[in-house]
Amino acid sequence: MRESSLLLHVYGQNAALPARVSLPPGDDMGAVRFDPGGGGDAEVLVAVDQLADGVHVDVAHTSLSQVGRKAVTRNLSDVAAMAAVPLAAVVAACLPRDFGQSRAEALFDSLRRAAAAFDCPLIGGDIAMWDHPLLLSVTVLARPEPGIAPVKRSGAAEGDLLYVTGRLGGSLIELHGYTHHLDFEPRLHVARRLAAVCRPSAMIDLSDGMAADLPRLLAASGDLVAQVELAQLPISEAAQVAAAGSGRPPWQHAMGDGEDYELLFTVDPAQARRHLPESIEGVPVTRIGRVRKRLNPDEPPLLLMDEEGQVHPLDSTGWEHAGT
Amino acid sequence: MRESSLLLHVYGQNAALPARVSLPPGDDMGAVRFDPGGGGDAEVLVAVDQLADGVHVDVAHTSLSQVGRKAVTRNLSDVAAMAAVPLAAVVAACLPRDFGQSRAEALFDSLRRAAAAFDCPLIGGDIAMWDHPLLLSVTVLARPEPGIAPVKRSGAAEGDLLYVTGRLGGSLIELHGYTHHLDFEPRLHVARRLAAVCRPSAMIDLSDGMAADLPRLLAASGDLVAQVELAQLPISEAAQVAAAGSGRPPWQHAMGDGEDYELLFTVDPAQARRHLPESIEGVPVTRIGRVRKRLNPDEPPLLLMDEEGQVHPLDSTGWEHAGT
Numbered sequence: 001m002r003e004s005s006l007l008l009h010v011y012g013q014n015a016a017l018p019a020r021v022s023l024p025p026g027d028d029m030g031a032v033r034f035d036p037g038g039g040g041d042a043e044v045l046v047a048v049d050q051l052a053d054g055v056h057v058d059v060a061h062t063s064l065s066q067v068g069r070k071a072v073t074r075n076l077s078d079v080a081a082m083a084a085v086p087l088a089a090v091v092a093a094c095l096p097r098d099f100g101q102s103r104a105e106a107l108f109d110s111l112r113r114a115a116a117a118f119d120c121p122l123i124g125g126d127i128a129m130w131d132h133p134l135l136l137s138v139t140v141l142a143r144p145e146p147g148i149a150p151v152k153r154s155g156a157a158e159g160d161l162l163y164v165t166g167r168l169g170g171s172l173i174e175l176h177g178y179t180h181h182l183d184f185e186p187r188l189h190v191a192r193r194l195a196a197v198c199r200p201s202a203m204i205d206l207s208d209g210m211a212a213d214l215p216r217l218l219a220a221s222g223d224l225v226a227q228v229e230l231a232q233l234p235i236s237e238a239a240q241v242a243a244a245g246s247g248r249p250p251w252q253h254a255m256g257d258g259e260d261y262e263l264l265f266t267v268d269p270a271q272a273r274r275h276l277p278e279s280i281e282g283v284p285v286t287r288i289g290r291v292r293k294r295l296n297p298d299e300p301p302l303l304l305m306d307e308e309g310q311v312h313p314l315d316s317t318g319w320e321h322a323g324t
Numbered sequence: 325m326r327e328s329s330l331l332l333h334v335y336g337q338n339a340a341l342p343a344r345v346s347l348p349p350g351d352d353m354g355a356v357r358f359d360p361g362g363g364g365d366a367e368v369l370v371a372v373d374q375l376a377d378g379v380h381v382d383v384a385h386t387s388l389s390q391v392g393r394k395a396v397t398r399n400l401s402d403v404a405a406m407a408a409v410p411l412a413a414v415v416a417a418c419l420p421r422d423f424g425q426s427r428a429e430a431l432f433d434s435l436r437r438a439a440a441a442f443d444c445p446l447i448g449g450d451i452a453m454w455d456h457p458l459l460l461s462v463t464v465l466a467r468p469e470p471g472i473a474p475v476k477r478s479g480a481a482e483g484d485l486l487y488v489t490g491r492l493g494g495s496l497i498e499l500h501g502y503t504h505h506l507d508f509e510p511r512l513h514v515a516r517r518l519a520a521v522c523r524p525s526a527m528i529d530l531s532d533g534m535a536a537d538l539p540r541l542l543a544a545s546g547d548l549v550a551q552v553e554l555a556q557l558p559i560s561e562a563a564q565v566a567a568a569g570s571g572r573p574p575w576q577h578a579m580g581d582g583e584d585y586e587l588l589f590t591v592d593p594a595q596a597r598r599h600l601p602e603s604i605e606g607v608p609v610t611r612i613g614r615v616r617k618r619l620n621p622d623e624p625p626l627l628l629m630d631e632e633g634q635v636h637p638l639d640s641t642g643w644e645h646a647g648t
Binding site for chain 2 (some may be wrong): 007009016036040041298
């Protein structure tokens with residue numbers, strides 16, 4: 001079973017959704033509009049993410065404080081990707097029967113603290129117990145920032161420049177007591193600042209790695225390909241460490257490791273030139289390439305320009321295609 | 325580990341929640357208020373419920389259509405308990421790796437169909453795979469019906485009459501091709517109609533059984549006890565069948581079986597006399613007792629008056645206390 005084909009099956013039903021659905025399945029968050037009373041118009045965004053022991057986190061080797069924090073911040077990264085404002089969160093927890101009262105309380109305290117730290121109060125939940133590993137599902141609600149419509153994945157246009165926040169790769173590597181996939185800051189403020197100064201045409205958060213997430217933005221936006229310049233890629237120190245261990249070049253870690261939770265976005269070149277700063281609140285904002293129309297149906301969506309100016313197609317893991 | 329003490333730990337933090345939280349943890353749904361733009365005031369309600377294979381449903385012996393439906397309708401029963409209007413749903417699914425593409429698609433189709441049937445469109449989700457049983461977490465968003473504030477668990481007052489919708493007990497029993505815990509109708513319309521004709525002072529949906537859920541309503545409302553009249557209990561045909569099998573009296577099944585997903589509510593006697601119909605949309609509405617102040621701190625919250633007028637304390641499973 002492939003998650004991607006299951007998602008395509010789900011998205012195939014989007015046309016049947018009622019008119020109040022302003023963001024159907026397929027973006028970082030869904031949304032509905034409703035009349036809050038008095039003939040007004042309110043929009044609320046919602047997204048859910050799971051944190052499964054053994055899949056997204058290793059509970060035996062991670063502090064409960066980090067487990068709870070990550071369950072919340074993964075979702076807040078989706079809120080950031082829409083340039084929206086968190087409203088509240090709920091959590092469903094299925095706990096192993098032998099988890100223990102004090103550890104369960106510590107886990108809920110960390111969920112609550114992480115949510116409160118980002119002004120996204122935990123306002124409800126569901127607790128169950130079973131004889132299998134811990135599974136947390138956190139749902140976040142958000143609202144648009146006044147005057148800023150949610151930034152979708154689908155607005156990128158021919159000629160737009162491609163940007164990324166922060167530095168990429170090696171998110172599982174612990175370095176100077178910091179492990180990115182656990183300790184990252186969701187880019188909530190940066191995203192809203194971006195949307196205010198230079199409306200991105202499309203935006204997504206990097207959860208599965210740029211090589212997997214960039215094609216999603218391109219597919220949502222239409223028949224586009226992206227050309228990424230290797231020399232421009234902001235490669236993290238952790239990616240360098242990962243590369244030393246794996247023997248692969250650092251750029252492959254930056255493109256393929258995943259769990260960066262940075263923002264990948266496109267901007268009209270004139271907008272970018274006039275308004276886009278090189279960093280926001282200390283977070284670097286780096287131009288890494290541009291998007292253009294796909295020249296023929298066989299052209300892969302993701303192209304990497306190496307330091308000699310040679311262009312190579314990439315597959316969704318961040319590796320070059322065999323034979324190229 | 326006890327779920328109830330973990331919940332008390334969570335509720336203990338409610339005082340620290342920001343002012344926009346209009347319904348903190350501890351009711352059937354949480355809620356926040358926000359300015360939707362233009363200085364208005366919108367309120368959105370949210371609840372999450374899990375459906376775990378082997379805990380809430382037996383996937384090997386239940387059609388996927390019923391599994392998907394129940395994952396949605398359990399949550400809609402929470403929306404009904406607030407007399408609110410469903411807006412949208414999202415689902416997190418953790419699927420066994422060998423679940424299979426076509427079964428996964430069938431499951432998502434049934435989730436989508438069930439949600440659409442109650443005008444609660446599925447607008448997002450998260451899919452993961454692992455080597456453990458299926459776990460679905462469905463989150464529903466709702467809004468108040470215009471002019472009708474959400475009905476909480478906490479408003480019951482001394483002297484209020486106690487009512488229940490439908491008939492109780494035996495929800496696991498298949499009878500005439502109908503199995504209540506899978507096939508029940510969430511009482512969305514009935515609840516809103518009730519709230520419109522005779523504002524209930526407090527309301528909860530019966531998920532764990534009246535003997536467990538009624539004390540929750542009483543505890544949320546303050547220092548109250550409820551006296552339930554055995555002769556008035558609307559006992560389902562399935563509860564009679566269950567009783568024939570178990571050798572226990574039918575009322576114990578009605579009080580303790582759980583998964584009724586009916587509404588339990590309190591109404592001021594004058595309101596009830598003037599406005600409360602005997603049935604709504606074909607669903608019986610039955611007065612089963614009344615609530616009063618607790619006479620002393622040792623008095624149990626739940627009392628059953630038998631057909632001879634004798635009053636017995638009950639414990640939270642629906643059984644009489646040992647020794648009474």
